[in-house]
Amino acid sequence: MKHLTGVVKDYAWGSPTAIPQILGTAANGSPQAEYWLGAHPLAPSRADGLALDALIADRPELLGAECRERFGGRLPFLMKILAAERQLSLQAHPSRAQAEAGFAEEDAAGIPRDHPMRTYRDNWPKPELLCALGPFEALYGFRAPGESFALFEQLDLVEVTTMVAPLHRPEDAAEAIRSVCVSFLHLPHGGLVDAVVAVAGTYVDAAGPLGLFARTAVQLAEQCPGDPGILVALLMNRTTLQRFEALYVPAGLLHAYLHGTGIEVMATSDNVVRGGLTAKHVDVDALASVVDFRPHEPLLVRHEEVAPGLWHYDTPAPEFGVWRTDGLTGPVELPATGRARIVLAVEGSLRIDTDQGPVDLPQGGAILFAAHERATIDGTGTAFIAAPGV
Numbered sequence: 202m203k204h205l206t207g208v209v210k211d212y213a214w215g216s217p218t219a220i221p222q223i224l225g226t227a228a229n230g231s232p233q234a235e236y237w238l239g240a241h242p243l244a245p246s247r248a249d250g251l252a253l254d255a256l257i258a259d260r261p262e263l264l265g266a267e268c269r270e271r272f273g274g275r276l277p278f279l280m281k282i283l284a285a286e287r288q289l290s291l292q293a294h295p296s297r298a299q300a301e302a303g304f305a306e307e308d309a310a311g312i313p314r315d316h317p318m319r320t321y322r323d324n325w326p327k328p329e330l331l332c333a334l335g336p337f338e339a340l341y342g343f344r345a346p347g348e349s350f351a352l353f354e355q356l357d358l359v360e361v362t363t364m365v366a367p368l369h370r371p372e373d374a375a376e377a378i379r380s381v382c383v384s385f386l387h388l389p390h391g392g393l394v395d396a397v398v399a400v401a402g403t404y405v406d407a408a409g410p411l412g413l414f415a416r417t418a419v420q421l422a423e424q425c426p427g428d429p430g431i432l433v434a435l436l437m438n439r440t441t442l443q444r445f446e447a448l449y450v451p452a453g454l455l456h457a458y459l460h461g462t463g464i465e466v467m468a469t470s471d472n473v474v475r476g477g478l479t480a481k482h483v484d485v486d487a488l489a490s491v492v493d494f495r496p497h498e499p500l501l502v503r504h505e506e507v508a509p510g511l512w513h514y515d516t517p518a519p520e521f522g523v524w525r526t527d528g529l530t531g532p533v534e535l536p537a538t539g540r541a542r543i544v545l546a547v548e549g550s551l552r553i554d555t556d557q558g559p560v561d562l563p564q565g566g567a568i569l570f571a572a573h574e575r576a577t578i579d580g581t582g583t584a585f586i587a588a589p590g591v
Contacts, residue, residue: 202555202557202560202568202569202570202571202574202576203248203249203251203256203568203569204248204249204566204567204568204569205238205246205247205248205253205543205567205568205569206246206247206567207236207237207238207246207567208236208237208244208245208246209233209235209236209237210233210234210235210236210237210244211231211232211233211234212232212234212235213232213234214232214234214285214286214287214288214289215232215233215234215235215284215285215286216232216233216234216284216285216286216462217229217230217231217232217233217286219233219282219284219462220233220234220235220236220282220284220462221233223236223282223462223547223548223564223565224236224565225563225564225565226565232286233284234283234284234285235281235282235283235284235465236281236282237279237280237281238279238280238281238543238545238567239253239276239278239279239280239469239543240253240254240256240257240275240276240279240469241254241279241469241471242254243471246567246569248569253276253569254276257274257275257276258274261274262571262572262573263541263569263571263572264276264540264541264572264589265539265540265541265572265573265589266539266572267539267540267589267591268540268541268572268589268591271519271589271591272520272589272591275469276469276541276589277468277469277519277520277521277589277590278466278467278468278469278520278521278587278588278589278590279466279467279468279469280464280465280466280543280545280585280587281464281465281466281467282462282463282464282465282545282547283331283458283462283463283464283465284461284462285458285459285460285461285462286460287424287459287460288420288421288424288425288457288458288459288460288478289457289458289459289478290430290457290473290475290476290477290478290479290481291340291430291433291434291455291456291457291475291476291477291478291479292455292456292457292473292474292475292476293452293453293454293455293456293474293476293488293491293492293493294326294327294328294329294450294452294453294454294470294472294473294474294491295321295326295327295452295453295472295474295491296326296452296453296491297324297325297326297452299326299452299490299491300321300323300324300325300326300327300470300472301324303320303321303472303487304321304322304323304324304472305324306321307319307320307321317481317482318482319482320472320474320482320484320487321472322470322471322472323470323471323472325468325469325470325472326452326468326470326472326520327452327467327468327470327471327472327473328449328450328451328452328467328468328516328517328518328520328521329449329450329465329466329467329468330447330448330449330450330465330466330467330502330514330516330518330521330523331442331447331448331450331458331463331464331465332445332446332447332463332464332465332466332502332514332523332525332585333442333443333444333445333446333447333461333462333463334444334445334461334462334463334464334547335444335461335462336441336442336443336444336461337441337442337446337458337460337461337462337463338439338440338441338458338459338460338461339439339440339441339442339448339456339457339458339459339461339499340417340434340437340438340439340440340455340456340457340459341437341438341439341440341448341450341454341456341497341499342437342438342454342455342456342496342497342498342499343378343436343437343438343455343494343495343496343497344436344437344438344496345374345496346367346368346369346371346374346377346378346496347368347369347370348410349365349368349378349435349436350365350366350368350369352410352411352414352435353365353368353435355404355411356397356400356401356404357400358393358396358397358400360393360396361393361396361397361432364381364384364385364393365381367380367381368381374494374495374496375493375494375495375496376494378436378494378495378496379489379492379494381436382433382436382476382489382492382494383485383489385429385430385432385433386429386430386433386476386477386483386485386488387429387485388429388432389429390427390428390429391426391427392427393432394422394427394428394429394431394432395422395426395427397418397431397432397435398418398419398422398431401414401415401418401419402415402418402419403415405419413439414435417434417435417439418431418434418435420459421434421478424478425477425478425479428477428478428479429477430476430477430478430479430483431477431478433455433476433477434457434477434478437455437456437457438497438498438499439459440499442461442463442501445504445512445525445527446501446502447501447502447504447514447523448499448500448501448502449502449516449517449518451493451517452491452493453491453492453493454492454493454497455476455492455493457478464523464545464547464585466521466523466585466587467520467521468518468520468521469520474487474488474491474492475488476488476492502514502515502516503515504525507524507536508533508534509528509529509530509531509533510526510527510528510529510530510533511524511525511526511529511533511536512524512525512526512527513536516590518590519589519590519591520589520590521587521588521589521590522536522537522587522588522589522590523585523586523587524536524537524585524586524587525583525584525585525586526551526578526580526582526583526584526586527583529551529578529579529580529581531579532554532577532578532579533577533578533579534575534576534577535553535570535575535576535577535578535586536586536588537586537588537589538572538574538575539572539573540572540588540589540591541569541570541571541572541588541589542569542570542586542587542588543567543568543569543570543586543587543588544562544567544568544570544578544584544585544586545566545567545584545585545586546562546563546564546565546566546567546582546583546584547564547565547582547583547584547585548564548582548583549564549580549581549582549583550562550563550564550580550581550582551578551579551580551581551582551584552578552579552580553568553576553577553578553579554576554577554578554579555574555575555576556574556575562580562582562584564582
């Protein structure tokens with residue numbers, strides 16, 4: 202058992218207050234976008250003062266036999282607190298096969314791994330789960346093409362209506378969405394994008410899907426004026442998660458988090474293929490090769506109570522599993538014995554009993570448990586637990 206201290210990432214889209222409130226630290230006025238807990242080599246947590254990646258390299262048995270067999274001597278997941286004051290980029294993540302091929306290709310081309318034009322920074326996939334701690338806004342996958350066509354058509358702009366014409370009764374929905382997205386992303390900044398936003402501004406008070414469509418355009422333009430990614434975002438589902446609801450993001454699913462605070466658990470990877478709403482590199486060809494352009498309804502991750510006050514989030518990712526404590530009425534066994542686990546308290550305080558004795562876990566505290574360690578957890582607080590999914 203090791204007490205963990207994570208790493209704060211100060212990306213510009215972050216909230217200046219949400220993460221300090223959870224950690225019980227003083228806000229400094231700067232954005233604090235993410236708090237990383239894991240062994241990612243770019244920002245490893247400190248485990249009782251030691252870098253976690255170095256500790257695992259020295260003691261790989263901490264991971265558990267099955268995890269080591271599947272992933273080598275690597276902790277396969279990263280847990281984060283994510284606090285978005287404004288939108289993140291439109292993005293998708295590759296499958297394992299795509300990541301391995303793309304990484305090898307860019308290495309062979311001699312592109313430095315830290316170069317801003319590089320897309321694949323490692324050879325891992327990056328499935329992820331986002332669990333909201335309060336209302337959380339996101340763009341997630343594409344809506345049905347006919348619905349998007351009808352919304353754009355109501356703007357009564359001939360040029361954009363012509364561009365989205367493939368969405369009207371397509372034989373192949375995915376190919377129609379792909380062709381429109383690629384066309385949008387090849388547009389110059391401003392121009393048609395500004396025209397769409399200007400007309401959308403006259404519909405922001407409309408009821409139903411048209412009003413949400415218009416408000417999305419205007420809100421994104423406030424942060425990313427003229428960005429062609431705004432038009433791609435208008436092809437997507439906009440959804441609001443409520444407290445403890447979660448989305449799973451598989452390989453190829455285009456998404457963007459817009460606003461809110463949540464717990465994110467993902468495979469330990471940096472592979473992000475961006476599609477706009479960012480000043481960073483956008484590789485349209487790479488995006489088109491990775492994204493699943495089929496329409497997707499936002500489906501919440503099923504979570505069930507597996508013991509009194511212990512909830513499990515069901516995902517297919519082998520790299521991670523996720524649990525939440527909420528409303529414990531007595532001690533329950535810490536799940537995933539046989540695998541390394543990270544426990545993070547996000548509200549209130551909890552008590553963990555181990556073979557070495559009891560440990561108090563205050564809000565903002567985190568602990569790493571080795572695969573062989575058994576423990577029970579109790580208390581009125583809320584904690585998230587992550588472990589390898591295998």
